[in-house]
Amino acid sequence: MASNHSTLTILIVCEEATRSHVAPYFEALQLLHLRGHRIVFGSNNENISFVNDHKFIEQRSIGDSVSFKGIDTLMEKLTTLPVGYKTFASTAIPDSMQPVIETYAERTRLWSALFADVDPDLILIDFFAEAALDTAAMERYNFGVLGMVGFKGFLTEWFIPSIMNLVSQETWMESGLLRAVTSADMVRVLGPAVVPVETALNAVKKKVWGQAVPSWQEIAANHLYLSVSTPGLRPAQKLPPNVIAVGPFLKPFILDESQPSNANLVKYLNQLESTKKRLIYVSFGSGASGFQDIVARLFAGINLVLQNHADVHVLWSCKESYSTAILESQVSPDNRDRIQVLPWLAQRGVLQHSVTKVFITHGGLSSIHESVFGGVPMLLIPLFGDQPLNAIHVQDAGIGVRIKDKLTFVPSEVLDAVDSILNAPPGSARLRYKDERGCSPEFSHDKVQKMKWMARMSSESSLLFAANTIETVARVGADHLIPADVKVERRGAVSRVGNSVTVV
Incomplete structure (x- = not known):
């Protein structure tokens, strides 16, 4: 209580x-x-x-x-x-x-x-x-x-x-x-x-x-x-008073190379940047274990990207045992040395490093928030759950491109999608394309940067607001947030000890 x-x-x-x-x-x-x-x-x-x-x-x-x-x-x-x-x-x-x-x-x-x-x-x-x-x-x-x-x-x-x-x-x-x-x-x-x-x-x-x-x-x-949530990512909607959207709770993040787990990663990223290379970061979180065929087709597409862009390198965060087999079967030998695979890394640090130009992701909300906060355009291959809808919002916001179907996409679609990001003019210039719904969302680096600053401003204010909201509800409860017409009063608590139940 x-x-x-x-x-x-x-x-x-x-x-x-x-x-x-x-x-x-x-x-x-x-x-x-x-x-x-x-x-x-x-x-x-x-x-x-x-x-x-x-x-x-x-x-x-x-x-x-x-x-x-x-x-x-x-x-x-x-x-x-x-x-x-x-x-x-x-x-x-x-x-x-x-x-x-x-x-x-x-x-x-x-x-x-x-x-x-x-x-x-x-x-x-x-x-x-x-x-x-x-x-x-x-x-x-x-x-x-x-x-x-x-x-x-x-x-x-x-x-x-x-x-x-x-x-x-x-x-x-x-x-x-x-x-x-x-x-x-x-x-x-x-x-x-x-x-x-x-x-x-x-x-x-x-x-x-x-x-x-x-x-x-x-x-x-x-x-x-x-x-x-991230402001501007989803269409604005009216919420009940007790439903409070906050976040994203992120901060500027710099990889600390003094930590042994980060030292080689920092060296790798900085070396790419110093030699004017561009990095594509790939991560599907822990939910990709059952989607090996999809990941294989993705890397067949990444192989095409590497063939067409000599300055592009790939960092793949993957702890699955199938990573070696996929690279050997889908990526030509002369391209494999431009792909680095790590079982774990500080994702926020990679997404906030200036060498990272594209993030290929399944579209989980945490990954999207971190990508928006880092100002990195996304290529999304949604797998399940809320991810397809998240991907639609990202594309409609003009900050990423969505592969239209996980079951039927072909490697050339990956190349086209990456090209639409890497080749987009800088600043406010826009690259128009039609998606499968006949819509013409506009991807632009300008929109990516605007969303980045919205996320950073919201993160600063939301952190304090969320902390104050949690402390307020901890002290006085949430009755002040519940409209009278939906409030449900319960007469007493139920206490259980072992398998017995007592109404208090």
């Missing part, structure tokens, strides 16, 4: 390997630490290392007795599925949700114990952490949600082609009727698979808590909801 103590305890938690959902807030939480407040991070043993570089954050693990792999199972299915959501309904949904159901009671017990031990004034919870959200809601803690605008029911029609591979993305975007009809058909087909799973999960929840738990919509509408 929020206290009147001068020193607050802020607990931030995640349950999945969703580092990008929580890491942006560490900068704002550091401001609260400097004010004398206690900052704690809670997760399982696998993810607790997310805060190793942030010494001011205490680490509290719920252990590894529960290995929750629901999302991992789902993603494995999504990357190997044949075309069609009927297969998805019959295989991926039951397989991925079974661990959710089986481990729910144990996960809520672990979160309950952690919350009681930390005794937080405010808990900030990743929106993927369903058991933690339910525990905080049922035990009446003061908590906020770290989420995304456009998820959990909003704009879901944009997620369908990237996950189900029903049709090419350009066909999907051209027809509102197709989207409406297919969405309705998905409800019809997926219903028989989803309803039993939801029924089983809700039965487990009711058994654990002795009553129905709040729905996601109820939680999102009645608590602080923070979402990291």
Whole structure:
């Protein structure tokens, strides 16, 4: 419960390997630490290392007795599925949700114990952490949600082609009727698979808590909801008072060559710059493990880029074991010495180095924010989730180019896309082209620089605003943010000890 103590305890938690959902807030939480407040991070043993570089954050693990792999199972299915959501309904949904159901009671017990031990004034919870959200809601803690605008029911029609591979993305975007009809058909087909799973999960929840738990919509509408964004990247929209878009929480970053992990990287980047070379940086994060064929076609295209641009070098951040095989099969021997592969690097430092001219990415929000902040144009190959919609926003903003379809693109499209960036006139001059929707977004380096400065100004102001918002809600709660017509009052907390439940 929020206290009147001068020193607050802020607990931030995640349950999945969703580092990008929580890491942006560490900068704002550091401001609260400097004010004398206690900052704690809670997760399982696998993810607790997310805060190793942030010494001011205490680490509290719920252990590894529960290995929750629901999302991992789902993603494995999504990357190997044949075309069609009927297969998805019959295989991926039951397989991925079974661990959710089986481990729910144990996960809520672990979160309950952690919350009681930390005794937080405010808990900030990743929106993927369903058991933690339910525990905080049922035990009446003061908590906020770290989420995304456009998820959990909003704009879901944009997620369908990237996950189900029903049709090419350009066909999907051209027809509102197709989207409406297919969405309705998905409800019809997926219903028989989803309803039993939801029924089983809700039965487990009711058994654990002795009553129905709040729905996601109820939680999102009645608590602080923070979402990291970059101004100008998405169309402006009206949000409820409790949904607050902040960020990006980034700072100018210079690679420290005195650190052994950075020394060779700094030398490499500086040498390229001193010899007037241009760098293409490639990274698909941890989500590319199941997309080896897509990465292979990408590097066949990069091989064409290297053949056509003698001054271009490539830095590939990849920890996958298939990297060597892809380079040997897709890149000609005389071009391989211009490709550097590193399993890990300080991405912000690379994207803020002046030698980096293009960033090839899957379009995750954290990567986009870092690229915008560094002023680096993007070539996007969206893979799943929110990435296709993110890529559309980047292209429409004129700060990048999007490969139209991950399943059908050919190497020459990569060359054309990179050329459209490298050959674009400097300054405010624009290079016009038509995308697959018949639109003519204008890529320009001028727009890239304008977005860069917007991101930097917003980052400075948002950091303080987010810290103040978090401290305010920690002290007084979020009632002042919730409109009266949506506010849901609950009579009492539910406390669970072991497998017993007590209404307080």
